[in-house]
Amino acid sequence: MSHSKPKVTPFLMFQGQAEEAINLYTSTFDQSEILSMMRYGPGQPGTEGSVMMASFSLHGQVFMANDSNIQHNFTFTPSISMYVTCDTEEEIDRVFATLSEGGGILMPLQAYPFSEKFAWISDRFGVSWQLSLAKR
Known part of the structure; x- marks a missing residue:
């Protein structure tokens, strides 16, 4: 490849x-x-x-x-996030469960006016992810 x-x-x-x-x-x-x-x-x-x-x-x-080989006083912030469009409910449920484990939930996995299934999470490393189910 x-x-x-x-x-x-x-x-x-x-x-x-x-x-x-x-x-x-x-x-x-x-x-x-x-x-x-x-x-x-x-x-x-x-x-x-x-x-x-x-x-x-x-x-x-x-x-x-x-x-980083230099210690610094900052880390990841939700102001920048990885936006992931999931093709199926199984995929969004699996990714949500895996990445939110040990992290935090900024917006729970549920329906919103802009998406039938969406979540915004911070993983255990502090990286922020927005997960959205693709429109059908």
């Missing part, structure tokens, strides 16, 4: 949890895969074995991620 390099790629910066998050996301969404993962080695500026740079795809959308 050939991947062309997109001009705009979402980039997620973690502090030691990048690999765990990438594994969760690629196992949650169909047609998803880890494309590359480089780790910090001995003597490099990051924690040995943590993710220096990774790329992965979810349904063909390429993401990049890393573990």
Whole structure:
């Protein structure tokens, strides 16, 4: 499968949890895969074995991620979220259950005027996801 390099790629910066998050996301969404993962080695500026740079795809959308080797006083905010259109109720229910586990629910999974089934959640890493059932 050939991947062309997109001009705009979402980039997620973690502090030691990048690999765990990438594994969760690629196992949650169909047609998803880890494309590359480089780790910090001995003597490099990051924690040995943590993710220096990774790329992965979810349904063909390429993401990049890393573990920051600098501690910082900020993390993810719901002001930026991943918007996912789910094709079936089974898919939205499964993705909601998986990603909300250990996270938070910003808008519960239910019908809204703009979607027959929608939820806005924050996963256990603090990444925000809006899940919407495709219109039939």
